[in-house]
Amino acid sequence: MNTSKNRWIKKVAVLGSGIMGSRIALHLANAGIPSLLLDIVPKELTPDEEKKGLTLQSKEVRNRIVNQSLTNAIKSNPSPVYSQKFVSRIETGNFEDDMHKIKDCDWIVEAVVERIDIKKTIFDQVEKHRKPGSIISSNTSGIPIHLMAEGRSEDFRRHFLGTHFFNPPRYLPLLEIIPTPHTDPEIVDFFMHWGDRYLGKTTVLCKDTPAFIANRVGVFGIMAIFHAVRDMGLTVEEIDKLTGPVLGRPKSATFRTADVVGLDTLIHVANGLYQALPHDEQRELFRLPDFIQKMQQNNWLGDKTGQGFYKKIKNPDGSSTILSLDLNTLEYKEQKKAKFPTLEQTKNIDQLSDRYRVLIEGQDKAGEFYRRSFAALFSYVAHRIPEISDEIYRIDAAMRAGFGWEHGPFEIWDALGISKGIELTRSQGYTLPEWVTQLPAKGIEKFYQTTSGTQQYIDINTHQYTNRPDLKGIIILDHRRSTSTLWSNSECAVIDLGDGILNIEFRSKMNTLGSGVLAGINKGIELAEKSFRGVVISNQGTNFSVGANLMMVYMMAVEQEYDELNFAIKYFQDTVMRLRYSHIPVVVAPHGMTLGGGCELVLHADAVQAAAETYMGLVEFGVGVIPGGGGTKELTRRSALRYIKDDIELNVLRENFYKIATAKVATSATEAFEFGYLIEGRDRISLNKNRLISDAKNLAISLADAGYTMPTRDKFKVLGRTALGMFAVGIHQMVEGGYATEYEAHMANKLAYVMAGGDLSEPTLVSEQYLLDLEREAFLHLCTQRKTLERIHHMLNTGKPLRN
Known part of the structure; x- marks a missing residue:
């Protein structure tokens, strides 16, 4: 330090x-x-x-x-x-x-x-x-x-x-x-x-100016919406629909965020800014609208007082309903689903930067709202340079890190182009400072550009592009993709990180692990074994991976294409084993949700560089199957490696059995060590998620420099009937105690059979492939069961597990 x-x-x-x-x-x-x-x-x-x-x-x-x-x-x-x-x-x-x-x-x-x-x-x-x-x-x-x-x-x-x-x-x-x-x-x-x-x-x-950077811009944005909502005849739920994930912002959007943070906090900052900024050209937007003043008088401050822009009520049947506040009458009413034709047009646009132009061209209230909001924002941040910051990137970085925006104001503007943003801002009646309006005449249409994998920003004084000092030592795949991609398909890419290290990046929806991703993992390892020193498996999506492609599994099971399903599971198993048994070190760098198949990739790495905020677990029980991509095998193997003497063996195995049977998820990388998903002395944590891939690359280099050799395929001990007896007692107690359904007991017995190594009369040394075959057989059996299909269908439709 x-x-x-x-x-x-x-x-x-x-x-x-x-x-x-x-x-x-x-x-x-x-x-x-x-x-x-x-x-x-x-x-x-x-x-x-x-x-x-x-x-x-x-x-x-x-x-x-x-x-x-x-x-x-x-x-x-x-x-x-x-x-x-x-x-x-x-x-x-x-x-x-x-x-x-x-x-x-x-x-x-x-x-x-x-x-x-x-x-x-x-x-x-x-x-x-x-x-x-x-x-x-x-x-x-x-x-x-x-x-x-x-x-x-x-x-x-x-x-x-x-x-x-x-x-x-x-x-x-x-x-x-x-x-x-x-x-x-x-x-x-x-x-x-x-x-x-x-x-x-x-x-x-930051400069020592009122509210510094993030709150100055963020509270301005919220107050601008508070003033616009009634002018435009929009509702609380409509605004939250317009200002949430469609804009690359948190699900809580605007009004839900205000309820969580507390309206009193927001009022305090807004009042402070109104008093402290007599010369701010948009100062009046910091003045509280009358409905905010009335909410303050009523003590409707959000979650801390039980009601704010939303209010949860209990129904006679015990269920709950969330009402929204009518800002005209200040009465709570049932929410109406917010729908706008403009938003429908963006449903198939996955790339956020491609979405903005569609949003501002909308011919409905949504389009009108986005034109007004973006114009106000562009004008405001342009006027804040150099008042609150001399450099544009500091404003973008603050809004991303403090308010959870996927793109900062100047990055949004960049997606439209500088000239288009100027035109939009002026069309809505807002002014812009000269430093911005001069740029197109000088042939500058972007605030940022990327050169040789390095992002640069436009210096407002020299009108020259300059390297961003805050990104020194940080790898951003978006900045390298165009020049360093060696191989790609629609779901995966292999990118050269330099210094002999390749990165395998998932690009599928929610980073699910389908055949395209598996092909990319195999291709990346193949390329590295020929010409490179090591591999990192990581991406910069919201989550590392939510697991296998569940829709693909469901369709094969419903169509009873069991041979194809067997092949798909074996392909996954072979891929994780290829990951473990290759001639180069493979470092997996998870972050966010790392579930099911994502966790199985981690379990088979040579080393792991995990973001501190990594939520990892084998959650397949929630959809009626056992971990089928080597996860069941690996926790059984790790139990064997932890055996010290006979009285410990069953305890360790039971512990890992319950992790799978209860779909236990570690809520941090630290907890993943405690659960045994990560290994002390081998795996590492990056507190700064922005540095995760750089840290993983350095770890791969250190393994290569240390003279990496491929692990040997050693056998390990399974306990057979001794373990089966223990599991049977535990499963019976779970059902009798009301903690497991009859079908969950059936699933648990299938899991027990695999983790015991089958109906063996005595403890036996077995290979990994032996357990992988048992694991795949159990997975396939469960996919033939109606209740498993019900669970998968429910998860696909609701995003929540079904207990049947």
Whole structure:
């Protein structure tokens, strides 16, 4: 964790344990960094404390606020911590008794309430106790950073800056870095690097302007929609349909996001921006519409108050209905399905960048909305250069990392072309600064271009393309595809990453694993064995892979094409075995959902470089089959490799059996190690998903440099009837206890037969192929069963598992 001057962050003090402070401490724990979490001392006892005979001097009382905040954070869903065992990396205390402990900390981050007087009081204490040279920062989102540094010592001011995390810190990668005029540039450079490498963040350098970058642009976009919705006669659910995944944005879109974040938070930021921006050309959009003011008066603030733009009600039959708010009457009503002809036209356009032009040309309300929204956005971000950033890429990076946009504003504009964006913006009555309008006359039609696999941005001062410094050392497949693709089909591509390493990239829908992907994996390994040093299997889709092509399996099973289905399963099995037994190292780099067949690829890698946010598991039971692509075989084999003595054997095997039978999914890469899907000492984690492929490439190179040799095909022990007896008892108990249906018991017995190695009279050494044949036979049998077909059909239609 060092820079050229060997700066290290070994321990952090987090001052303030509210929603942000506690979650910052937990994310530091995720990164392996111990922290001291402090908060205020309570001023009075609770009734429970009085009953216990405690006093205001009792340690339990004095640390009640900080401990309760941390407990609440740990219990929140989704979990802010990769593994519960990491919580022990946090020490709690209070400002009065424990502030002196910050002398042992290398970084002190303040995350108390958004009042400058309170923050200054905290910093008075920090000045007394910090060691010289320690970094101090504020996590404020609304108070100018330079104001908090006023009156401080020179050493304090040189080491002070803003470090603005986005909530929740585990899941939103943005970390805005805001120096003051007094901040030592070396500290800024250190934090830009350290936040990226050691906290897994997209670090974005910001100017000390109101709301910095992401909230300035993001809240503007939301407020612009709040003002447009009634002008255009659109409903809450229609806006959420128009501003969600079709635009490459989260499913929660606009109004659902406001409910989750809390309308009070949004109001606070909007009011602050209205006050702080007297010269902003679109300042009036930050003024609250009347319906927002009424919602605030009614305390309809979203999820935290039980209702906001949406409200969930219970029906007499026990089911729930979600109502939406009519913004004209402020009454809740049943939602109406939002449909627009323009959106129908985009259904078959998979490439997001190709979708924008269709959206703005729509002749319905959707088209009108997109023209108005894009024009307002383009005008706004163009005018923010150089106010909030000198470089366009910082705005795009902030919106992607902080608000979950797939494309930032200038990237959206690029998809239309600069001239088209200028024309659109002016047609809607918005102005643009001269630096943009000059570009087409100079023959510049794109804000970005890619040269030799490197993305460049247009410098607004020189009008020259310049390499993006934030992408140094990061591999982006989109930037390499046109020049470095060695082989491809419609579902897969083999791309040269340089230095003798190939990347096999999935391109199928949801990255499902069909014959095209399997052909690509085999081709990539073949090419690497001839002329390269190693292979990485990874992609930059939303998820690594959701598993095998379920529709293909369903159609073959329904048509009773069992020979073809048998061939398809064997092709998958042969492919994962080719992956394991090749002459070059194969590194699999999963991220996001890595389910079923995706998990089976991971299980057969020479090494794994996993993104921290990897959700991995063998989930085939949910669709009525067992893992048929080597997953059942591999967990059985791994059980055998873990055997130490006879009394351990059955326990280890039972543990892996239940992982499959309950479709257990690890909710982080850390948990995947705990589940045994990843292997300690061999596999690695990348906290920064942007660096995943670069890290995987380096891992493949290190394996090659170490003199990689193909593994030998050793036999391993299966337990036969001993294991079958244990499984039979467990399955019976699951059914009797109401935890499994009769059909699930049938499936479990098929799984048990494979993991026992069949009806063998005694423990026996077997080959991997022996178990693969048993696995395939069980998979095929289950595909002949009506209840399995019902499960597959239900999953294809609803996306949810059926228990029958």
